[in-house]
Amino acid sequence: MSDYAIEINNVFKRYAEHVAVKDLTLRVPKGAVYGLLGPNGAGKTTTIRMILNIIAPDEGTISILGRPANDPAITDNIGYLPEERGLYRKMQVRRVLRFLAELKGMKRDVADARITEWLERFDLKTAEKDWGLSKIDELSRGMQQKVQFIGTLVHDPDVVILDEPFSGLDPINAQALKDTIVELKQRGKTIIFSTHLMDNAERLCDSVCIIARGEKVLDGRIGEIKHSHGSRNIALALDGAPSTGLSAVFQDRALVDRVDDHNRYFDIELANGADPQALLQRIVATGASIIRFEIVQPSLHQIFLERVGAQGIEMGMTGHG
Amino acid sequence: MAKLWAIMKREYVERVRTKWFIVVTVFGPVFFGAMIIIPAVMAKRSKSTSEFTNTRILDATTSGAGQRIVDAMSRGQAPGSTLPQVYLVEAAALSQAESTATRQVMAKQLSGYIVVDTRTLGGEEVRYAGRNATSIPDMERLRAAVKEALLAKRLENAGIDSSKVRDLTFIPLRLKTERITDKGRGGSGAVSIIFAGAIAFLLYMSIVIYGQNVLRGVLEEKTTRVAEVVVSSVPSETLLAGKVLGVGAVGLTQQIIWVITTVVMFELREPILAKFGVTTMPFSLPEISLGFGVLLILFFILGFVFYSSLYAAVGASVNTEQEAQQAVQPLLILLVATAVFINPILLNPTSRLASVMSWLPFSSPIIMPLRLSLGSVPWYELLATLVGLLLACFAAVWVAARIYRVGLLMYGKRPTLREMGRWLSYSR
Numbered sequence: 001m002s003d004y005a006i007e008i009n010n011v012f013k014r015y016a017e018h019v020a021v022k023d024l025t026l027r028v029p030k031g032a033v034y035g036l037l038g039p040n041g042a043g044k045t046t047t048i049r050m051i052l053n054i055i056a057p058d059e060g061t062i063s064i065l066g067r068p069a070n071d072p073a074i075t076d077n078i079g080y081l082p083e084e085r086g087l088y089r090k091m092q093v094r095r096v097l098r099f100l101a102e103l104k105g106m107k108r109d110v111a112d113a114r115i116t117e118w119l120e121r122f123d124l125k126t127a128e129k130d131w132g133l134s135k136i137d138e139l140s141r142g143m144q145q146k147v148q149f150i151g152t153l154v155h156d157p158d159v160v161i162l163d164e165p166f167s168g169l170d171p172i173n174a175q176a177l178k179d180t181i182v183e184l185k186q187r188g189k190t191i192i193f194s195t196h197l198m199d200n201a202e203r204l205c206d207s208v209c210i211i212a213r214g215e216k217v218l219d220g221r222i223g224e225i226k227h228s229h230g231s232r233n234i235a236l237a238l239d240g241a242p243s244t245g246l247s248a249v250f251q252d253r254a255l256v257d258r259v260d261d262h263n264r265y266f267d268i269e270l271a272n273g274a275d276p277q278a279l280l281q282r283i284v285a286t287g288a289s290i291i292r293f294e295i296v297q298p299s300l301h302q303i304f305l306e307r308v309g310a311q312g313i314e315m316g317m318t319g320h321g
Numbered sequence: 322m323a324k325l326w327a328i329m330k331r332e333y334v335e336r337v338r339t340k341w342f343i344v345v346t347v348f349g350p351v352f353f354g355a356m357i358i359i360p361a362v363m364a365k366r367s368k369s370t371s372e373f374t375n376t377r378i379l380d381a382t383t384s385g386a387g388q389r390i391v392d393a394m395s396r397g398q399a400p401g402s403t404l405p406q407v408y409l410v411e412a413a414a415l416s417q418a419e420s421t422a423t424r425q426v427m428a429k430q431l432s433g434y435i436v437v438d439t440r441t442l443g444g445e446e447v448r449y450a451g452r453n454a455t456s457i458p459d460m461e462r463l464r465a466a467v468k469e470a471l472l473a474k475r476l477e478n479a480g481i482d483s484s485k486v487r488d489l490t491f492i493p494l495r496l497k498t499e500r501i502t503d504k505g506r507g508g509s510g511a512v513s514i515i516f517a518g519a520i521a522f523l524l525y526m527s528i529v530i531y532g533q534n535v536l537r538g539v540l541e542e543k544t545t546r547v548a549e550v551v552v553s554s555v556p557s558e559t560l561l562a563g564k565v566l567g568v569g570a571v572g573l574t575q576q577i578i579w580v581i582t583t584v585v586m587f588e589l590r591e592p593i594l595a596k597f598g599v600t601t602m603p604f605s606l607p608e609i610s611l612g613f614g615v616l617l618i619l620f621f622i623l624g625f626v627f628y629s630s631l632y633a634a635v636g637a638s639v640n641t642e643q644e645a646q647q648a649v650q651p652l653l654i655l656l657v658a659t660a661v662f663i664n665p666i667l668l669n670p671t672s673r674l675a676s677v678m679s680w681l682p683f684s685s686p687i688i689m690p691l692r693l694s695l696g697s698v699p700w701y702e703l704l705a706t707l708v709g710l711l712l713a714c715f716a717a718v719w720v721a722a723r724i725y726r727v728g729l730l731m732y733g734k735r736p737t738l739r740e741m742g743r744w745l746s747y748s749r
Binding site: 016049052053054055075076078080082084085086087088089090091095099100102103104105151 | 323324327328331335339541542544545546547549550551552553554555557730740743
């Protein structure tokens with residue numbers, strides 16, 4: 001048996017107008033929480049669909065738990081939550097969930113018991129009201145999202161794939177989802193999720209892969225990635241408005257590669273070989289009143305910006321979540 | 322296989338549970354029942370108006386012709402039923418009497434009047450004016466009665482005994498029609514045309530209704546993105562097959578319920594009609610042989626698979642109901658073109674048009690059963706049609722499966738025909 005839950009080897013997917021995925025190779029360790037990061041249109045959804053065998057790669061291989069992705073038996077062991085969510089509106093909640101469970105090869109009576117457990121866990125079945133007997137369109141949006149989680153997890157899959165799971169969630173459901181992800185990890189499941197919310201990814205993931213324009217930019221364990229990008233980032237905080245000479249300092253390409261300007265707070269990335277002390281002296285010389293100047297490990301967000309670059313970022317890419 | 326079954330079951334159960342299905346399924350037999358009962362009741366009604374109650378005969382002759390007409394009309398009637406009253410008028414005062422009667426009809430004191438004069442005696446003309454002047458059976462009955470009265474008078478003039486004349490002139494003749502086909506005599510002509518038309522119409526309606534149903538189902542899954550969850554568990558071909566078969570089973574269920582209830586109602590029509598005070602006319606359903614029944618189901622299934630897989634492809638290639646309505650036009654044109662020819666082919670089932678329409682795969686599921694129910698079709702022609710339809714089904718399913726697979730996951734702009742053509746070559 002392989003140590004990897006998912007292995008993708010040299011996969012290509014081309015469409016008439018563009019190449020969606022180009023020579024992608026990645027490994028998702030078993031039991032990991034794995035983030036697939038990238039701007040919109042980077043090829044995240046195409047990659048996920050290939051893992052799920054909804055579409056087939058033009059070249060390369062994908063294996064899941066040591067078996068090829070197009071093995072029909074393997075699909076029963078995967079749970080999938082698509083980015084855009086919806087369910088049969090006119091159908092009773094329990095019937096929808098039973099249908100989804102049957103599609104994963106579950107027997108009806110086993111499924112029914114499991115559905116009851118999940119409905120109770122997500123407060124959809126309480127002493128006063130059993131929402132399981134209502135139709136989907138009688139539920140609030142938040143409740144529908146919960147039903148969708150249940151549909152993803154009802155057959156207790158070993159691999160769970162979530163496409164942009166946090167988009168459109170209210171804070172309570174977002175918390176519930178985080179708790180669920182952590183619990184799944186503790187039970188030894190592998191969770192892969194795509195997101196463009198770097199803060200979420202940084203806090204939740206063991207490993208990440210950043211892709212842009214269909215190509216892998218970098219991958220690895222979060223700690224290693226941050227370490228390898230460390231020591232060139234500076235957190236600067238000022239007291240009062242920034243002094244006028246400051247922007248000239250930031251534009252000195254011998255010193256500074258990139259600045260993320262938050263008005264009174266700056267994430268600065270040093271130019272290759274630049275001395276942080278020299279930068280500090282230049283900033284002091286502008287007359288700025290400094291309350292913090294610290295060499296820090298870069299955030300995932302900064303690494304992302306550095307490696308993908310502003311041109312890789314399209315509409316809807318916000319970074320901070 | 323279990324997953325295909327799960328999809329079929331969902332499609333079937335969720336549709337059969339809807340109020341729409343229950344209402345239509347119950348309404349169908351009520352409608353057929355009404356088709357049997359209402360004409361019978363109407364026929365009875367129209368008879369009662371033909372009693373010429375409150376009608377006046379203005380007899381300007383002195384020969385007693387008016388009374389003879391009343392006598393002729395009274396024959397074949399239940400005793401005591403009201404008959405026209407005879408007013409003897411002077412020939413000179415006739416126009417005066419007519420205008421009085423006209424005013425009375427206008428004031429609804431009379432329903433009509435008959436004018437009998439010398440021209441009537443000559444066998445040239447009898448005039449009637451009244452509210453029921455457009456009723457063909459009434460007028461026919463009046464004409465027959467006057468003819469009979471005149472004939473009786475002439476026979477009497479020729480010296481035949483008046484009591485004999487009564488017997489001789491009474492001929493309550495009815496025209497009974499029977500149709501001859503290649504197989505021999507079979508039922509009444511009108512009945513088999515109605516029957517064939519009903520079958521063609523039923524096939525047409527079910528293909529349109531349930532094809533649209535497939536389209537709407539596919540579109541719902543696409544817009545709610547359930548499709549994505551489903552095709553992550555089963556191949557898209559399985560989803561397509563489950564949907565077409567599940568919806569087809571709903572259509573078949575409905576038709577079987579309709580046919581059974583209609584036949585049962587037909588068998589029970591005597592007590593039912595008796596409740597409405599109508600006696601049944603001699604009328605029999607055309608014999609449906611087992612072979613014809615099997616062919617009918619086969620044509621429905623093949624026609625449904627052909628059209629509904631194309632409907633599914635349309636549903637997968639669009640994003641909204643409005644787009645769907647446009648994109649479905651080519652399919653509807655094929656179906657409507659077929660429906661338009663149902664009537665001409667009914668009237669002339671042996672024409673070239675009928676033959677050609679019954680061969681073409683897009684119209685054969687509707688027109689061939691129609692031809693079969695109107696007469697026999699050579700077995701080799703039937704076989705060739707079935708094979709052609711079967712091949713067309715394979716082609717339609719092949720094309721639909723590819724468009725469906727790609728279209729289901731494509732959102733945004735509606736694809737052009739060229740793009741859809743390219744989808745056919747996508748491996749997966």
